[in-house]
Amino acid sequence: MAGPPPKPWPTGQAMQLEPLVRRVLAPNPSPYTYTGTQSYIVGLGDGCAVIDPGPDDPVHLLALDAAIGEEHVCAIMCTHTHRDHSPAAKTLAARTGAPIVGCAPLVLDDSGPRADAAFDRTYEPDRVMENGEAMTGPGWTLTAVATPGHVSNHLCFALEESGALFTGDHIMGWSTSVVIPPDGDMGDYMQSLEKLYAREDRVYYPAHGEAVDKPRQLVRGMIGHRRQRESQIVRHLGEGPHTSADFVPKMYKGLDPKLHKAAEMSVTAHLIDLERRGLVARSGDIWQTI
Incomplete structure (x- = not known):
């Protein structure tokens, strides 16, 4: 930004x-x-x-x-x-x-x-x-x-x-x-x-x-850019289960803390889309690859 x-x-x-x-x-x-x-x-x-x-x-x-x-x-x-x-x-x-x-x-x-x-x-x-x-x-x-x-x-x-x-x-x-x-x-x-x-x-x-x-x-x-973000999410999930907030410091380095919530919500929107496509699953707040 x-x-x-x-x-x-x-x-x-x-x-x-x-x-x-x-x-x-x-x-x-x-x-x-x-x-x-x-x-x-x-x-x-x-x-x-x-x-x-x-x-x-x-x-x-x-x-x-x-x-x-x-x-x-x-x-x-x-x-x-x-x-x-x-x-x-x-x-x-x-x-x-x-x-x-x-x-x-x-x-x-x-x-x-x-x-x-x-x-x-x-x-x-x-x-x-x-x-x-x-x-x-x-x-x-x-x-x-x-x-x-x-x-x-x-x-x-x-x-x-x-x-x-x-x-x-x-x-x-x-x-x-x-x-x-x-x-x-x-x-x-x-x-x-x-x-x-x-x-x-x-x-x-x-x-x-x-x-x-x-x-x-x-x-x-x-x-x-959005496809790159999606690829980052899938790659990080390959390292193990994550919450949405876990992605922010890894994907948005140097981001103004005031915008962390927006970044987390954007990650969540990507995860929901990936879930609909059968590529990830969630249990409570935890996301993982299938």
Whole structure:
């Protein structure tokens, strides 16, 4: 994982990325959000969509208001329902009258602390988009691309007019995405990566980190990285039974201790996928090869 760039960060500023796309950075930096969540505004001035409005933070909402100005908001679109992505949707919808569209609602009760943002219990979409369905506005079309894995309800949005793909947390511009069971699924995540690799998007705009201008190259590297992690797990299990936590110091040397839980959960997601494929077995918290 790369560290954040030096401050100052462009928090609250509307950054024009291309004619149809503006970006506003929320003030919620953390070890899991990098410099913060990036909300995107798609439109030329006659009507726009807001993608991943972010946390329900008054300062961020004021920055979005300033970026939108007098423009009509046609839709508020959410890639998934973690609390750093969707909570501002309800407040923004009340202010603008725009419908909330995109991912399905999803709330899980966790038995322990999460390594990423918890789920947004306030999210109530007016329309759930299925894979291939489109939302249109003046001069723009956003098509849903289902990418489960990080969470089961994750969507990306393809801007058909420019070849851009808004990737939420499925692909980030600074780190690989965390996959946390029970809802995060490594098998689904790998299939979603393969799905994007088969596409020909020009650029990725992630919710965290900079734009990705060589998308297929990055996706190919991410697939290779995950396969390498899987091979490491199998190799270490060849030395004897392990708990998920046992893998972290062996596989993630020098990792910030704040991220150890995320690494452990990622290992667990790999182990569950290997178990489904009949390659490993578990007894309680102990994993071993078959």
